[in-house]
Amino acid sequence: MTDPLEWETIDEEVAYSCPGFDVIHETVRLPDGAETDFDYASEPPAVVILPFVSEDEIVLIEEWRQAVKRVNRGLPAGSMEPGEDRETAARRELEEETGYEAGRVEFLTSVEPANGLLDARHHYFVAFDCEPTGERELDFNESIRVDTAGWEALRESVATGEVEDGRTALGVLHYDAFGP
Template sequence: MTDPLEWETLATETAYTCPGFDVTHEDVRLPDGTESDFDYLSEPPAVVILPFTPDGDVVLIEEWRQAVKRVNRGLPAGTMEPEDDDPAAAAHRELEEETGHEAARVAHLTTVEPVNGIANAVHHYFVAYDCHPASEQNLDFNESIRVVIESYDDLLAAIESGEIRDGRAVLGTLYYERFA
C-alpha cells in the first residue's frame, strides 16, 4: 500500500556527473495528479567518525571547504567505496586515510539522512575508541587536511560558541553527548 503523500516517478536520468556525486533529474506526478520535475544530489553513503584517543582527547581534521571558502574544523568523514560492505569497516578505513590514526574499535552511533529534501545522502556515524597514530595520511587528490588533537571539552566549547559550524561535527558530537 502506498502512502497518499507519495510522488510517482515517471522518468529518471542523470543530469550531471562529477567526482563525489551526481545530479539526478526526475519527472514526477504529485498526489493531486500534477506533473512536475525534481532534481536532487545523488551520492553514495558516507561515514562520520568521532575519534577518541586513549586519553579522551578527540582527533579532528581541518579541511579547506571550497563552497564556503574557509578552513573547516570537524570530524573525519568520507564516502563509502563500492567494495565497502560494512559501514564500520569504512569508518576504520576513512579514519586512517584522513588522519593516519587507527582505532582499537568503532561503535555505531546513529544513521541519518542529513538533507533529504535535496539529496539522497545517508551518513553513518561512529565513535572510534583508543585511536593512535599508525600511518601517514592517504588523502584523495582533492583533499587538503590537517590533523588536530584537542580535548573533548574544547570541542564542545567550539560547538557551543559557533566556532565549529560543520553540521556533521555538530550533529555527531551532540548526539554522542546526549545519547551515548
Template sequence: MSDDERDARGTDGDDRDSADAADPLAWESLDAEVAYSCPGFDVRRERVRLPDGTETNYDYLAEPPSVVVLPFTPDGEVVVIEEWRQAVGRVNRGLPVGGTEPDDDDLSAAARRELREETGHEAEAVERLTTVEPANGVANSVLHFFVARGCTPTAQQDLDADESIRVATTTMADLREHVAADEVRDGRTTLGVLYYDAFGE
C-alpha cells in the same frame, strides 16, 4: 554486516521504501536520468506525478552514503581535522568523513579506513552511533556516525588529490564549547558531538 549496520545502511536513492509508495503523500516516479555528473556526486532529474495528478520535474543531489567518525585517543582526546572547503572559502574544523565504496559491506571497516586515510590514526574499537539523512529535501545523502576508541597515529595519511587536511587533537569539552559558540560550522561535526553528548556513553 551486523544487524544494526544492515538496518542503518543507506541507499543510492534507487531502493526506496515500497511501503511508503502506497502513502497518499507519495510522489510517483515516472522517469529518471542523470542531469549532471562529477566526481563525488550526481544531480538526478526525475519526472514525477504529485498526489494531485500534476506532473513535473524534480532535481536532487545523489551521492554514496558516508561515514562520520568521532575518534578518541587512549587518553580521551578527540582527533579532529582542519580541511580547506572551497564552497565556503575557509578552513573547516571537524571530524573525519568519507564516502563509502560500492563493495563496502561492513560500514565499521569503512569508518576505520576513512579514519586511517584522513588522519593516519588507527582504532582499537569502532561502534555505531547513529544514522541520519541530513538534507533529504534536496539530496539522498546518508551519514553513518561511528565512535572510534583507542585511536593512535600508527599509519600514514592517504589523502585524495583534492583533500587538504591538517590533523589535530582537542578535548571533548573544548570541542563542545566551540560547537556552543558557533565556532564549529560543520553540520556533521555538530550533530556528532551533540548526539554523542545526548545518547553516547
C-alpha cells in the same frame, strides 16, 4: 498500499556527474496529479567518525571547503566504497584522513542529513583508543590538516557555533546526549 503523500517518478536521468556525486533530474507526478521536475544530488553512503585518543582527547581535521570558501574544522568523514561495510569504511577513512588507527569502533547512529536536497545517508561511529600510524592517504581533492582537541573544548566549540560543520555538530551532540 502507497502513502497519499507519495510522488510518482515518471522519468529519471543523470543530469550531471562528477567525482563524489551525481545530479539526478526526475519528472514526477504529485499527489494532486500535477507533473513537475525535481532535481537532487545523489551520493554514496558516508561514514563520520568521532575518534578518541583518550577519554578527553579527540582527533579532528581542518579541511578546505570550496563551497564555503574557508577551512572547516571537524570530524573525519568520507564515502563508503562499493560493497564495503560501514565499520570497515569508518576505520579506512579515519586512517586515510588522519593517520590514526582505532583500537575499537562502535556504531553511533545513521541519519539523512538533508533529504530534501540529496539522497545521502551518513553512518556515525565512535572510535576509541586511536593511535597515530603516520599512514595518511588523502584523495586527490582533499587538503587536510590533522589536529586534536579536548572533548570539553570541542563541545564548547559546537555550543558557541565556532564549529559550523553539521556532520561534526550532529556527531558531538548525539554522542553527548546518548553515548555510544
